[in-house]
Amino acid sequence: MRAARLLPILFLVWGSAARGQEVAPPQLAPWLDTANDQIVERAYVPSAENKVGEVRILRRGRATVVETLLYTKVLSRVVGEIRKKELANWPGNSDAARYVEALERVQKQIWSRLPTNQRVSDRRQKLWIDFVVAPGIAFVGLGAFEMKESHAEVRVVSRELLALLEPSPEYVRRNLRLITSDAFHIADTAVDPLLGPLP
Amino acid sequence: MTWLLTRGRVPFLCVLLALTAFFAFHAAQIDVETNNESLNTQETEQTASYDRFKATFGSDEDLLLAVAHPQLLARQGLELIGALTARINKLDGVHRVFSLSNAQQIVSGESGAEMAPVVAPPLADPALANKVLAVLDRNPDLTGLFVSPDRRVAGLLIEIEDRPGDERYRAAIIDDLRGIIAEPRADGVSLYLTGIAVQKHDVSAFIEHDQRLLMPLAVVVLAIMLAVFFRNALGVLLPLGVTGVTSVWTLGAYQLAGFELNAITGLLPPVLMVLSLAVSVHLIQGWMDAPVGAIDRVERILGVVRPLVFPCFFCSLTTAIGFASLLTCSMPAVRQFGVFAALGVMLSFGVGMTLVPVGLSFLEPPTAALRSPQHRLIRRLLAGSARTASDHPWGVIAVFSAVTVASLAFLPFVNNNTDLVRFLKSAAPLHRDTLFIDANLTGSNTLEFVAERRDGAPLSSLDAVRRMAAFEQAILGREHVTGVGSIVPVLRQLQRAESRGGELALPANERDAAYAFDLLEAAPEQDLIRKLIAPDFRSARFNVRVRAVGTAIAAPLAAAILADGRRLFGDDYVVAATGAFYYVAQDSNRLVAAQVNSFSLAVTLVVLAIGGLFRSLQLTFIALIPNLMPIAWTGGLMGAFGIDLSTGTAMIASSVLGLVVDDTIHYMTHYTRVYRGDPTRAIRETTEEIGPALFLNNVVLVLGFWVGCFGSFKPTIYFSLLSGLTMITALLCDLYVTPACLVLLNRRRATVAA
Numbered sequence: 001m002r003a004a005r006l007l008p009i010l011f012l013v014w015g016s017a018a019r020g021q022e023v024a025p026p027q028l029a030p031w032l033d034t035a036n037d038q039i040v041e042r043a044y045v046p047s048a049e050n051k052v053g054e055v056r057i058l059r060r061g062r063a064t065v066v067e068t069l070l071y072t073k074v075l076s077r078v079v080g081e082i083r084k085k086e087l088a089n090w091p092g093n094s095d096a097a098r099y100v101e102a103l104e105r106v107q108k109q110i111w112s113r114l115p116t117n118q119r120v121s122d123r124r125q126k127l128w129i130d131f132v133v134a135p136g137i138a139f140v141g142l143g144a145f146e147m148k149e150s151h152a153e154v155r156v157v158s159r160e161l162l163a164l165l166e167p168s169p170e171y172v173r174r175n176l177r178l179i180t181s182d183a184f185h186i187a188d189t190a191v192d193p194l195l196g197p198l199p
Numbered sequence: 200m201t202w203l204l205t206r207g208r209v210p211f212l213c214v215l216l217a218l219t220a221f222f223a224f225h226a227a228q229i230d231v232e233t234n235n236e237s238l239n240t241q242e243t244e245q246t247a248s249y250d251r252f253k254a255t256f257g258s259d260e261d262l263l264l265a266v267a268h269p270q271l272l273a274r275q276g277l278e279l280i281g282a283l284t285a286r287i288n289k290l291d292g293v294h295r296v297f298s299l300s301n302a303q304q305i306v307s308g309e310s311g312a313e314m315a316p317v318v319a320p321p322l323a324d325p326a327l328a329n330k331v332l333a334v335l336d337r338n339p340d341l342t343g344l345f346v347s348p349d350r351r352v353a354g355l356l357i358e359i360e361d362r363p364g365d366e367r368y369r370a371a372i373i374d375d376l377r378g379i380i381a382e383p384r385a386d387g388v389s390l391y392l393t394g395i396a397v398q399k400h401d402v403s404a405f406i407e408h409d410q411r412l413l414m415p416l417a418v419v420v421l422a423i424m425l426a427v428f429f430r431n432a433l434g435v436l437l438p439l440g441v442t443g444v445t446s447v448w449t450l451g452a453y454q455l456a457g458f459e460l461n462a463i464t465g466l467l468p469p470v471l472m473v474l475s476l477a478v479s480v481h482l483i484q485g486w487m488d489a490p491v492g493a494i495d496r497v498e499r500i501l502g503v504v505r506p507l508v509f510p511c512f513f514c515s516l517t518t519a520i521g522f523a524s525l526l527t528c529s530m531p532a533v534r535q536f537g538v539f540a541a542l543g544v545m546l547s548f549g550v551g552m553t554l555v556p557v558g559l560s561f562l563e564p565p566t567a568a569l570r571s572p573q574h575r576l577i578r579r580l581l582a583g584s585a586r587t588a589s590d591h592p593w594g595v596i597a598v599f600s601a602v603t604v605a606s607l608a609f610l611p612f613v614n615n616n617t618d619l620v621r622f623l624k625s626a627a628p629l630h631r632d633t634l635f636i637d638a639n640l641t642g643s644n645t646l647e648f649v650a651e652r653r654d655g656a657p658l659s660s661l662d663a664v665r666r667m668a669a670f671e672q673a674i675l676g677r678e679h680v681t682g683v684g685s686i687v688p689v690l691r692q693l694q695r696a697e698s699r700g701g702e703l704a705l706p707a708n709e710r711d712a713a714y715a716f717d718l719l720e721a722a723p724e725q726d727l728i729r730k731l732i733a734p735d736f737r738s739a740r741f742n743v744r745v746r747a748v749g750t751a752i753a754a755p756l757a758a759a760i761l762a763d764g765r766r767l768f769g770d771d772y773v774v775a776a777t778g779a780f781y782y783v784a785q786d787s788n789r790l791v792a793a794q795v796n797s798f799s800l801a802v803t804l805v806v807l808a809i810g811g812l813f814r815s816l817q818l819t820f821i822a823l824i825p826n827l828m829p830i831a832w833t834g835g836l837m838g839a840f841g842i843d844l845s846t847g848t849a850m851i852a853s854s855v856l857g858l859v860v861d862d863t864i865h866y867m868t869h870y871t872r873v874y875r876g877d878p879t880r881a882i883r884e885t886t887e888e889i890g891p892a893l894f895l896n897n898v899v900l901v902l903g904f905w906v907g908c909f910g911s912f913k914p915t916i917y918f919s920l921l922s923g924l925t926m927i928t929a930l931l932c933d934l935y936v937t938p939a940c941l942v943l944l945n946r947r948r949a950t951v952a953a
Binding site: 052072073074076077079080081083084123 | 310710717718720721
């Protein structure tokens with residue numbers, strides 16, 4: 001009797017949690033599984049002294065992934081900066097416009113989850129962005145994550161997919177290079193040794 | 200003593216010379232304090248609180264350079280501000296310079312609030328002045344510190360690095376800035392500099408200047424006075440020798456004790472010179488007045504020394520007690536002054552009682568008593584005073600009491616006020632510059648307040664923000680306050696930019712407040728933000744700019760603001776006042792309280808000393824009357840003429856009590872020795888025999904004190920002037936009130952006996 005009364009409430013809670021969540025199509029789902037990720041290289045952004053997150057170059061099976069982990073109290077500012085760079089790199093490009101729109105939507109979704117009436121101990125908003133290139137596949141995933149920190153080392157303990165985009169492979173490949181170049185402060189020509197041969 | 204005056208003369212002089220050379224070596228090494236540290240009281244809690252404040256928010260000793268320019272916001276004016284900012288930024292020891300040329304405003308950007316320069320280049324833009332005016336109108340917090348309300352004066356806030364142990368770099372910065380100020384400029388363009396560091400620098404410079412001026416001046420004045428009265432080289436050289444030895448020994452000991460000269464102890468050399476004369480003057484006057492021819496030179500000297508040893512010792516002791524009572528003060532500078540003045544007095548007794556007789560032993564006694572025109576005049580005046588006091592004792596008491604009552608009526612008007620800027624003469628650059636900045640730009644003093652939650656939680660809640668804003672408004676409503684620097688205006692600008700609104704407003708809700716603090720945490724200008732709120736947001740600073748007022752206004756103002764803070768923040772918060780200027784105000788109040796204690800102690804000890812000397816309650820009481828009267832008169836004079844009770848003037852009562860009581864001791868000791876049942880005759884004899892020495896000693900003391908009037912600091916000028924005046928009135932009291940009281944005492948005894 002008591003369980004029956006609780007059911008509608010549980011559904012309500014589940015429904016609200018699931019509302020913004022994205023479900024990856026079966027062909028892409030394996031490329032979002034981080035269980036066996038191998039970190040090739042990483043860099044704090046914009047700098048180790050004033051970091052708002054980090055960019056990691058990963059091997060995920062046969063895929064090459066450039067993963068951006070943002071953990072900052074001023075996520076909207078960081079997203080604003082990404083938007084500026086993106087629109088400057090891709091003027092008039094519809095893939096870029098869709099990516100920026102998705103990024104801002106995810107940021108707002110994460111922001112809306114912060115309690116409004118109290119000050120929580122950790123007000124950092126955590127957003128991940130994966131640019132994934134695998135044989136025959138190129139896509140962008142965005143979402144929220146939870147993390148643990150030990151000696152300034154960030155370990156992702158859970159991820160939630162909130163947006164999935166399948167832009168043109170050229171867009172994804174080019175952005176892998178641009179993000180790497182920007183985050184590691186290296187010239188475009190120096191990116192290849194870090195990324196390796198893209199599938 | 201006989202041995203000293205015969206075979207012991209040469210060894211004595213050799214030892215004296217050797218000791219003097221030793222102390223002279225150390226006296227020559229005395230440094231001048233450059234940080235005014237000894238003018239701050241040693242309150243542990245106060246020091247700890249100030250240290251915590253500086254550790255959290257940095258130093259509150261910024262410099263402020265004002266630039267007056269007829270076309271301040273046009274290209275020429277802005278270029279000058281930019282050039283000065285860049286040039287001063289490069290000076291060694293300057294951390295940062297904030298001015299219109301690098302000031303930032305918070306504006307609405309694509310992603311919300313972002314920083315933008317107040318003066319956006321190019322400076323050649325003909326519309327720039329109007330643009331800057333619009334920015335200043337939109338951001339009223341910039342007016343006051345960075346630009347005057349009439350837009351003709353700009354302020355450059357110069358933040359100095361904190362280099363513990365390095366006392367010289369601040370002076371170098373101020374010298375460089377004064378060099379920049381002195382450079383020729385276009386018509387109507389002028390620069391002004393103020394700040395606590397400038398004050399410290401100038402005080403040190405004035406102390407050095409005063410040392411160079413006052414010491415030689417005191418020597419010249421004393422030499423002239425001694426020459427006029429004694430009319431021979433001996434009468435000049437012997438007292439100056441005692442003075443020189445005493446000063447050198449005391450200053451050498453001062454240096455050996457590890458002290459540096461400060462604004463108060465800078466007075467020690469001239470004061471010591473004056474204090475150490477009394478014994479010599481009495482001895483030489485006695486030697487010259489001694490009966491002629493009957494005895495040899497050693498006997499003649501011994502005949503003078505023996506009756507004077509006891510009263511001179513007591514006089515020195517009471518003078519030393521007066522100065523030593525300053526030990527009760529919590530201000531190190533005043534304590535040092537008291538201790539070393541007391542030491543000097545006792546040294547001068549020892550040196551005077553040995554060097555003067557030894558010196559006299561080398562000389563032929565005069566063949567006749569000195570009878571110069573001025574001596575005849577003095578003797579006539581003295582005889583008149585003795586006659587008046589003897590014949591009309593009640594009349595004398597009535598007149599002097601009336602003056603005392605009138606003085607006491609003015610005593611409540613004495614204002615306890617320490618005004619560091621007005622301590623300096625009006626022509627002093629710091630005085631002039633500070634008052635210009637105060638009138639045109641912003642208040643030159645700052646009171647600091649810190650607010651924290653009792654539970655240690657951050658101040659980023661909406662409730663805390665609203666309380667801080669209410670406190671800011673309450674402060675701004677107070678008279679003499681010209682502005683408040685705090686995190687509140689920054690939060691208002693952030694909210695306006697984030698909400699893309701036109702009006703300055705506080706965060707509207709809890710989330711906005713929290714986000715505003717998130718933005719502060721991530722802002723690039725952390726240096727500026729950290730001057731207003733602690734990194735963890737747990738304590739907030741309110742930097743209250745106050746007009747150039749003294750502590751008489753600042754202390755109650757700080758108390759009222761504290762009361763506002765405690766009321767508006769409530770019991771969950773702690774609000775505390777701190778900062779260099781606040782502690783000056785606190786110290787001023789403590790100093791006055793300490794002086795009351797010090798004076799009470801001095802009176803008690805002097806009463807005990809006189810009681811021990813005369814072993815009579817009635818004589819002790821009589822001895823007190825002519826000494827408390829002149830101090831009351833001086834207090835009344837201060838009240839009537841608006842002379843503030845401050846660091847310098849607060850020392851007068853304790854210091855002078857010990858000095859003025861000397862005349863009474865000499866007078867009454869002599870009186871009791873010559874009294875044979877006829878008080879009138881005893882008074883006439885006493886006045887005639889020791890009156891000239893008292894007169895001469897007082898004139899020398901007064902003129903010696905008045906040498907201090909040529910000093911650079913008003914408190915020391917007032918100390919010198921009023922101490923001298925007190926000596927004059929004390930002599931009057933001794934020549935009229937003391938004999939009048941003695942006559943009345945005799946009548947009473949006669950009545951009781953009958």
